Amino acid sequence: MRPGIYRAAAALLLAALLSACAGPPRLPLNKLSEAKPGETIVVGRVEIVPPLAENEQKLTVGSGYLKDQLILITSDKFRRLTAEPTPGEYTGRIEARLDKDFTVRSSNKPFYILAGGIMTNGEDGQMAWFPGGLEVPIRPGDKAIYIGTLRYYRNEFMDVKKTVLVDDYARANAEFKKTYGARYSLRKALVRPVR
Amino acid sequence: MRYRKLFYACLASVTLLSGCASSSPPRDLDDPTNSLYFGHIDMSDAPGGVNAADVEQIAPPTKFPYWKPGLRKGLFCLAILPPGSYQVTDFSGGDMVYDFPRQGNPTSVRIRKPGIYFVGSYKYVPVKTGFFEGAKFAIKRVNKPTEAELLRRILEYPDIQKSAWKKKIEARLAHLRQ
Numbered sequence: 001m002r003p004g005i006y007r008a009a010a011a012l013l014l015a016a017l018l019s020a021c022a023g024p025p026r027l028p029l030n031k032l033s034e035a036k037p038g039e040t041i042v043v044g045r046v047e048i049v050p051p052l053a054e055n056e057q058k059l060t061v062g063s064g065y066l067k068d069q070l071i072l073i074t075s076d077k078f079r080r081l082t083a084e085p086t087p088g089e090y091t092g093r094i095e096a097r098l099d100k101d102f103t104v105r106s107s108n109k110p111f112y113i114l115a116g117g118i119m120t121n122g123e124d125g126q127m128a129w130f131p132g133g134l135e136v137p138i139r140p141g142d143k144a145i146y147i148g149t150l151r152y153y154r155n156e157f158m159d160v161k162k163t164v165l166v167d168d169y170a171r172a173n174a175e176f177k178k179t180y181g182a183r184y185s186l187r188k189a190l191v192r193p194v195r
Numbered sequence: 196m197r198y199r200k201l202f203y204a205c206l207a208s209v210t211l212l213s214g215c216a217s218s219s220p221p222r223d224l225d226d227p228t229n230s231l232y233f234g235h236i237d238m239s240d241a242p243g244g245v246n247a248a249d250v251e252q253i254a255p256p257t258k259f260p261y262w263k264p265g266l267r268k269g270l271f272c273l274a275i276l277p278p279g280s281y282q283v284t285d286f287s288g289g290d291m292v293y294d295f296p297r298q299g300n301p302t303s304v305r306i307r308k309p310g311i312y313f314v315g316s317y318k319y320v321p322v323k324t325g326f327f328e329g330a331k332f333a334i335k336r337v338n339k340p341t342e343a344e345l346l347r348r349i350l351e352y353p354d355i356q357k358s359a360w361k362k363k364i365e366a367r368l369a370h371l372r373q
Contacts, residue, residue, distance in 0.1 A: 053256055056297075120297045128298040156254045156280045156305075158298040 023091030026074070026104035032180045040108045041144035042136065043172055043186055046070045046096040046116065047151045056120065056158075063122030068098045071117045073132065078112040078194050080133065085115070101172055103179075110138045113191060116150070120158065128158035134191040145189040146172050165190060214352030215265045215274035215360075222275040224358045230306045231360065232264070233272035233349065235316040235340050236286055241332070243289030245269070253303075254280040270340075270348055274360055280305045283314070293319070293332060301336060311367050313342040343371045 026042070027034075035041055052068060059067055072094040073085050081089075092111075096102045116130035130152045138145060149166040173186045215231065222229065238245035248271050250262040262281070264271040271283070283302040286293045295302065302314040315336055322331040340348075346364050349355055355364070 055256060055260070121294070124294050126294065126296050128296075157282065157300060157303045159303075 022087045022089075022093070025090075025093045025095050026106050028095075029103045029105055029180070032183060035105055035143075038108055039105050040138050040142045041103060041184070042094075042106045042138075042147060043101055043103050043144065043176055044094075044096070044147040044191075045099070045101050045149040045168070045172070046072070047099055047149060047166075048118070049151060049153045052098065052118070057118070058121045058123065059119065060122035063119055063125075066119040066122070069118070070096045070098055070130070072096055073114045073117065074111050074136075075114055076107075076109060076111050078135070079114065081114045084127070084129075085117075089114070101175060103176070106136075106138070108138055108140065108142060111136050112194065116152070118158075128154075130154075130160055131163055133194050135194050136191055137189050139187075139189070142187055142189070144176065144184045144186050146176075146186040148190040150191070214267075214354045215272035215349060222277070224275060224354060224360065226275065226277075227359075228277050228309050229274060229360075230276045230278070230309050231272065231274045231311045231349075231364070232276050232281060232304065232306070232314065233270065233312070233345060234283075234302060234314040235269045235345055236271065236334075237269050237316070237318040237337070238286060238288065238293075239319075240321060241288065241291070241293065241319045243287070243291035245286045245288040245293075247287045249284045250276075250281050250302075251284040252279050252281055253297075254305075265352075267348075270345055272345075272349055274349075274355065274358075276306060278306050278308065295334070301334070311346075311363065313345070316340055316345075343368055346371075 029035060029041055048070070057067055071090070073081065073089055074092050074094060075089070094102055094104055113132040113134040113136065115132040117127040118130070120126050120128045136147055146169050149168050151164045151166050153161045153164070155161060167188070167190060169186070169188045176186050215233065232250065236245060246266065248264050248266050250264050250273060252260040252262060261284075262273055262276065264273045281304055282297070282300045283295050285295060301317070304312050304314055306312060316339060317334045318337045320333045320335050322333050346368055350361065350364050355361060
């Protein structure tokens with residue numbers, strides 16, 4: 001928790017870390033030709049139940065782009081996050097628009113989802129955090145994979161009640177082919193909890 | 196949002212000394228659907244002290260979600276809350292505002308039926324940070340003052356003495372003594 005006198009600084013810091021200090025997110029795929037050799041396309045989705053209501057994200061001009069977005073903090077090495085991520089830990093994040101498939105370019109190595117975060121207050125940079133601890137099991141040679149839908153159930157106070165992994169492969173694969181062409185099929189590679 | 200809060204802060208300041216009824220929007224202190232929401236915050240170690248607070252109505256959604264609790268010597272209370280979900284969002288003093296998070300906020304309560312809801316006693320604890328880092332703080336739950344001690348203080352408020360709350364609070368105190 002921070003005293004409000006630091007709100008502007010905190011909001012600026014967050015904007016800065018998400019744009020510069022933090023390093024880039026995993027880039028969204030616009031056209032199939034953007035994917036380079038040695039990259040794997042990762043497709044998935046995040047949902048919040050019940051969905052966010054209009055007043056649940058109090059965003060400012062600088063943080064408006066985080067509306068209806070959940071940031072997945074990722075890493076090549078697994079660890080349990082015990083505190084809010086440092087700026088460096090935002091590098092390689094997945095910027096997932098809620099209730100929409102994300103399609104991002106990744107290295108062809110497995111990686112881990114450490115946590116998910118939604119900005120609840122842009123004035124002071126407050127985030128609500130959602131559990132991770134998941135492995136994205138990319139295999140050598142994977143061109144494109146589907147990792148599933150992460151569905152977080154929460155209450156009105158943003159306390160997470162349960163996390164469910166939904167396999168919506170048939171729909172996701174059909175949409176992927178419709179958007180990017182039939183050259184690749186998604187391999188089903190659902191995220192799995194790290195024990 | 197802050198302007199709306201400011202508006203209600205001004206509105207509430209008129210009645211702030213009247214105990215637990217001060218709030219927005221106005222409601223009858225004897226409305227049978229009222230609940231009493233109260234707790235204590237010890238801000239003696241905070242740079243600006245504390246002289247105001249906000250309680251946000253999380254649910255049901257409303258255009259005017261901020262309620263202004265009465266606040267005296269750390270005791271914050273609202274005796275006119277309709278059923279809904281609430282939490283303290285901030286305390287303020289001087290030019291400082293101390294924000295509470297939406298998630299994991301210990302003052303969160305879901306009121307389904309009218310009653311007396313004690314959300315705890317807390318103490319402000321400064322958290323050491325680096326030279327270039329902004330100030331941080333933690334709110335630690337403490338055992339004192341107890342629910343009974345706070346209810347006895349609320350009973351002393353003149354508006355409470357004259358309201359239906361007097362009997363309800365006395366009944367609660369009797370229950371706590373058992």
